[in-house]
Amino acid sequence: MMREHMMVTIGNRNDPCPCGSGRKYKKCCMGREGRTQAELADFYFRRHGIRLKTAEEIQGIRTAGELVLELLELAENLVVPGAVTGEIDDRIAEETLKRGAISAPLNYRGFPRNTCISVNEVICHGIPGERVLQEGDIVNVDVTPILGGYYADANRTFAVGRVSKEAADLIAVTRESLRRGMQVCGPGVHLGDIGFAIQDYAEREGYSVVRDFVGHGVGIEFHESPQVPHFGRKGTGVKLAPGMVFTIEPMINIGRKDSMILDDGWTAVTVDGSLSAQFEQTILVTEDGFESLTPYDPEYFSA
Ligand code: MF3
Ligand code: CO
């Protein structure tokens, strides 16, 4: 989603609360340990607008996540040289409906299709259409079915046939960036710790991290609080709590981090035309770590 505001820094007693509220720590979270989950949920909603999910809601999102996995596998099979992006979108939409779900992107703030398909220098929000995939392209397919009222949101970047080493390396680093962001998740961890883990790794590998789009709370609605930046400083931002469900969806560029939106009002591209890749999963914070609710990558779905 489009980033909307900046984060807050931390400190001690008289400094801004580590939860990111902007209030003094002593007037906010200090001494609030030992609350029930219902009290915690009430606090997170009032203070941050974050909905901690109930067990029933989590099960609903997990079931939507199972469909996400199938849709991304279908996408993987459809992404071949000569394929038309609009036809890939049609096939995924058809499968989504067959499974009793609907595609969240369709008509979302006027978005015209069921999926986002982002090729090469497109960072995200590519609109499926007439474009024909060529061997050597890299293609991100992002799906968000609504099943039983619950949303799960994930994407993967695929190589079309054989791709350059540059492109393959970008895909590998982006996938690893997501893995690193996920691995730090657990109760008490700060949102900024996720962004730090991603940025620190990706930049050390010589890539840039897109700032203009961020991960987001998800599940009951498409885009909920909080925003989840893929860059940041350790110990900043809201603390994660059990029942939080959000996406991590780093967009990593070979060249500059800057983006611009094309005249269609959606397609975000790199300003320098360099390749961009993305991977996204929907994550649940558990009592002792995290669980992916869209576990398409068996090497990392919980900790
Ligand atoms: N699925 C995208 C995300 O990860 C959002 C797409 S919004 C749309 O947040 F309108 F472009 F579909
Ligand atoms: Co998302």
Ligand code: CO
């Ligand atoms: Co998405």
